[in-house]
Amino acid sequence: MLTFMASDSEEEVCDERTSLMSAESPTPRSCQDSRPALEDRENAAQWRGQDSEEDPEEDADRYVCSGVPGRPPGLEEELTLKYGAKHVIMLFVPVTLCMVVVVATIKSVRFYTEKNGQLIYTPFTEDTPSVGQRLLNSVLNTLIMISVIVVMTIFLVVLYKYRCYKFIHGWLIMSSLMLLFLFTYIYLGEVLKTYNVAMDYPTLLLTVWNFGAVGMVCIHWKGPLVLQQAYLIMISALMALVFIKYLPEWSAWVILGAISVYDLVAVLCPKGPLRMLVETAQERNEPIFPALIYSSAMVWTVGMAKLDPSSQGALQLPYDPEMEEDSYDSFGEPSYPEVFEPPLPGYPGEELEEEEERGVKLGLGDFIFYSVLVGKAAATGSGDWNTTLACFVAILIGLCLTLLLLAVFKKALPALPISITFGLIFYFSTDNLVRPFMDTLASHQLYI
Amino acid sequence: MTAAVFFGCTFIAFGPALALYIFTIATEPLRVIFLIVGAFFWLLSLLLSSLVWFMTRTITDNKDGPVQKYLLMFGVLVSVLIQEMFRFAYYKILKKANEGLKSINPDETAPSMRLLAYVSGLGFGIMSGVFSFVNTLSDSLGPGTVGIRGDSPQFFLNSAFMTLVIILLHIFWGIVFFDGCEKKKWYTLLVVLLTHVLVSALTFVSPHYGISLVAAYVIVVPMGIWAFFAAGGSCRSLRLCLLCQDKDFLLFNQHSR
Numbered sequence A: 001m002l003t004f005m006a007s008d009s010e011e012e013v014c015d016e017r018t019s020l021m022s023a024e025s026p027t028p029r030s031c032q033d034s035r036p037a038l039e040d041r042e043n044a045a046q047w048r049g050q051d052s053e054e055d056p057e058e059d060a061d062r063y064v065c066s067g068v069p070g071r072p073p074g075l076e077e078e079l080t081l082k083y084g085a086k087h088v089i090m091l092f093v094p095v096t097l098c099m100v101v102v103v104a105t106i107k108s109v110r111f112y113t114e115k116n117g118q119l120i121y122t123p124f125t126e127d128t129p130s131v132g133q134r135l136l137n138s139v140l141n142t143l144i145m146i147s148v149i150v151v152m153t154i155f156l157v158v159l160y161k162y163r164c165y166k167f168i169h170g171w172l173i174m175s176s177l178m179l180l181f182l183f184t185y186i187y188l189g190e191v192l193k194t195y196n197v198a199m200d201y202p203t204l205l206l207t208v209w210n211f212g213a214v215g216m217v218c219i220h221w222k223g224p225l226v227l228q229q230a231y232l233i234m235i236s237a238l239m240a241l242v243f244i245k246y247l248p249e250w251s252a253w254v255i256l257g258a259i260s261v262y263d264l265v266a267v268l269c270p271k272g273p274l275r276m277l278v279e280t281a282q283e284r285n286e287p288i289f290p291a292l293i294y295s296s297a298m299v300w301t302v303g304m305a306k307l308d309p310s311s312q313g314a315l316q317l318p319y320d321p322e323m324e325e326d327s328y329d330s331f332g333e334p335s336y337p338e339v340f341e342p343p344l345p346g347y348p349g350e351e352l353e354e355e356e357e358r359g360v361k362l363g364l365g366d367f368i369f370y371s372v373l374v375g376k377a378a379a380t381g382s383g384d385w386n387t388t389l390a391c392f393v394a395i396l397i398g399l400c401l402t403l404l405l406l407a408v409f410k411k412a413l414p415a416l417p418i419s420i421t422f423g424l425i426f427y428f429s430t431d432n433l434v435r436p437f438m439d440t441l442a443s444h445q446l447y448i
Numbered sequence B: 001m002t003a004a005v006f007f008g009c010t011f012i013a014f015g016p017a018l019a020l021y022i023f024t025i026a027t028e029p030l031r032v033i034f035l036i037v038g039a040f041f042w043l044l045s046l047l048l049s050s051l052v053w054f055m056t057r058t059i060t061d062n063k064d065g066p067v068q069k070y071l072l073m074f075g076v077l078v079s080v081l082i083q084e085m086f087r088f089a090y091y092k093i094l095k096k097a098n099e100g101l102k103s104i105n106p107d108e109t110a111p112s113m114r115l116l117a118y119v120s121g122l123g124f125g126i127m128s129g130v131f132s133f134v135n136t137l138s139d140s141l142g143p144g145t146v147g148i149r150g151d152s153p154q155f156f157l158n159s160a161f162m163t164l165v166i167i168l169l170h171i172f173w174g175i176v177f178f179d180g181c182e183k184k185k186w187y188t189l190l191v192v193l194l195t196h197v198l199v200s201a202l203t204f205v206s207p208h209y210g211i212s213l214v215a216a217y218v219i220v221v222p223m224g225i226w227a228f229f230a231a232g233g234s235c236r237s238l239r240l241c242l243l244c245q246d247k248d249f250l251l252f253n254q255h256s257r
Helices: A016-020 A073-108 A131-161 A165-195 A201-220 A225-246 A249-268 A273-283 A348-357 A364-380 A385-409 A416-443 B003-025 B029-059 B066-104 B113-140 B155-182 B186-205 B209-230 B235-242 B247-256
Strands: A002-005 A293-295 A359-363
Touching: A073 A165, A073 A225, A073 A359, A073 A364, A073 A385, A073 B029, A131 A165, A131 A249, A131 A273, A165 A201, A165 A225, A201 A225, A225 A293, A225 A364, A249 A273, A249 A364, A249 A416, A293 A364, A359 A364, A364 A385, A364 A416, A385 A416, A385 B029, A385 B113, A416 B029, A416 B066, A416 B113, B003 B029, B003 B113, B003 B155, B029 B066, B029 B113, B066 B113, B066 B155, B066 B186, B113 B155, B155 B186, B155 B209, B186 B209
Parallel strands: none
Antiparallel strands: A002 A359, A293 A359
């Protein structure tokens, strides 16, 4: 899911109706920490908690929230669009980096393309003689996987509703521990094997310990933004590599398709578990869980205190959602009280500051599934780079379109469906149509 | 083949495009987006042309022989036609998007059509070059000897230079094409289409790479000059730029001190 963040204050009302019309009250709002004022819940930030015991990372993929500071309509749209291009690039870069890491690993480290068994969630094998049987097995695998995801999401929503925060927090910490230590150790081992580099155990211990400990601190507590982003990208890539290795061929494609349908349903339907989770969070005025969302927020600037005649108070302490989501216990209290003045139309110079405070958030599950798609294309494309590149471009275009829809509709949106659909279409068509054409052209050295 | 060949050919083919990207596109988010959308449009055109070729091949039942060669030539010509059609479609979409952007925020300077022509040409060029050359490049990292069966030993070098000239041509075609559309000079579109067909058809004379390569470079120079004048350049501005006398340069220098 995609999120916009804006500055806000605790007593603010996140009111999507006013965020759309917002002629009279240009109060900054944030969908993350304010109450849902209306039933239509267009601004609902959604978060999907889901679990496979190895990764809670899959959950956070559909967290979408868009908050737009209140302004007169023309200016608001201008700001939305002005921010739009910048935010698209702020998401292009991490998504591209994650995909590059995954594709580079797939192409060089043989371990992740070898078949060594399957996950417990996909028990049916695909080594069957007939095509129909194989298709049936992959569909059954998908059903099992999706139902596991749904059950875990509902479990998480129930836990959240009954305020079992310690349990959820512990769960998240356990899974990021496993990702940061165990999977990194395996990954490092395989990379060293591929390049035939020897490393003794004390060095390995030191490296993995430092990497993991700093990662835990950055993700769950406080740390430099860039470092946190880098760690989130790395764990998404690790998770995607695990999926690429352990999901059988056809099941992977069917699962990708089914996940995007599930995403669409869970985020947009009124009774979807993700939607309920987000509404609960909004009712309680709490931040959604840390460590499951990639935030591209820029650092909050310390601005001068200024009277804002059209807003509610002279000084507004904004949340620092970036910090907030890390310090989970601070329900709505900013970790760093910073003074910020909301820019007004009459102060064009402040717009730069306003711009700096807005960021976009994308759930880690989106990263993971994008990388799974591109990684699978790289793994099975018979050494063909064209398929990988086509899927890459298709996913970026899908992300662009999703962000455009986010800017237009200003409500929570699932980030998977459009990108995965484009990616799947381009994968199958490039693999079956374009590849023979380009291969024939290349063998005759023809250029089009 | 060695890493030197790999890196050398990569930089020959993609160096100018990369430099253009870094210096002109990477700083502005909107331009990056338009570049990627341009690449996407080229990809769509390739998809459509592959579909056409695939269907014709299926209709003729995959028989080997001269039929396949003619089908391939037909496929290439259709592909060129479809690429130019998608270039036109991209122009139309950019026009609409520009109007939308202008109507929404009249103060903010939307990118001009000339800039978008350049960006779209670069997008088409990068995607086209990458798709033509990247598989060859990845093969160049593997083991093997070039030309062992009598082919040209300069295979990689020829391909790299051909890719470079295709990328440059796409940039110039983009600029000239959009300029022709803006000024409603439809003969421009025809000229672009014909030169594209010519360049592609010249590659049919392989394995005599020399002819197609030299001819392509002979075409790219006047195309570049035409694009330069279509983009608003003039001899005077070129002279001022080369002598470092244009105002922006001076102002920039003063500010940096």
